[in-house]
Amino acid sequence: MTARSGMAEYAVAEHALIACHDCDLLFRKPRLQPGQKACCPRCGAVLFRRKRSGLDQSLALAFTSLVLFMLANAYPLLRMNIAGRVQEGSLLTGIEELYSQGYWEISALVFVVTFLAPLAKLLCLFYVLLPLRLFGRRAPKAVLVFRWTELLSPWAMTEVFMLGILVAVVKLADLAALTPGIALYSFASLMVSMAAGDAMLDEHEVWDRLEAAGD
Template sequence: MSEPADPHQLADLPLNDLVACHECDLLMRKPVLKQDEKAHCPRCGYELYAHRHNVVQRSLALVLAALLLYVPANFLPIMQLHLLGQSSDDTVWSGVVGLYNTGMRGVAVVVFLCSMAIPLLKLLCQLAVLLSIRLNIGRSYGLLLYRIYHHLRDWGMLEVYFMGVLVAMVKLVDLAELSLGLGLACFISLLLVQVWLEVVMSPHQIWSALSGEDLHACD
């Protein structure tokens, strides 16, 4: 657990030696962590940052797994609907196209951006950032892409789309025969991999490695 810094000593400390809690804004001296240790705010208990091992290698594996899952998650059938002798396969992409063709073009654009375009852009940004650290090239571009990624985080809403799919299934199950498709398994896997990636890809270590403060921060 980090210790709050004496306010009279803060002016004498460089900014790199200070950290502020994101929850209660307590300013404190940045603790030096060993592998797998975590720093918590002494006032509110919020986790400030953690030092995880093999961050780049583990994150790269998860990013590549997410990219492999992206296409089947969006273009394979999530569910098959059987009604009055007719069957239809519903995918994420067909949902976007259906909204567009029925005149709800604004909604279609929002769904496309939040469920397909932005999640893919986030993964590509993460991949480029990790490769810049791994290969030790273009770290200035990596900093820019990591900033872009953080601005995009709140716009990738796979979990919201997934909840919408669950609600639709509950409402349709009494009206027609439903069968789950392989796309749903890929979509859930993609969502879980991205959540895991958020945990593994420690922001503090990534920022430190990109800025050159600690070239071994992600080891």
């Protein structure tokens, strides 16, 4: 069965079973409408919810995040004026600076959580969701890639980096005249759009669609 629109129906495999995570009761996975939730008939625990948003919203937010990610890396984060000496810094020059000062572990960590993991997560999402949305088809190895997407999520820590920037800005404010760059606003927006993307993405729906779609 193919699903061609974000809200279109898709098949849930007949044999799909689900176990309650609280009391281990096993039963056939119910077919939910958007906004509905499945509760365990024995203990009442909420097993999963079908979110109101569809693949269209998830894809739109992933695309927004990708544009913001490019802006956040292409422009300077901050311009500092310390006693007439002007210095501009971007995310990647900051990572290079950390490395050149000998903090290679911290520079590697910052590179992974602020650059590599968010970019990889967005690209994996496109790889899985675009063929499903456009053709109702599963891209090669899409199941594996979607598992990676879920594993990458905790490592994409744009919000922690944003907090670090804000602390640095507050501490430097007395010493230097600071001008926020385009990248700072882009990074703050990226943090919001990635959080919204996580909230909108319905993993149960994606797994069901991946199972129902052909290669």
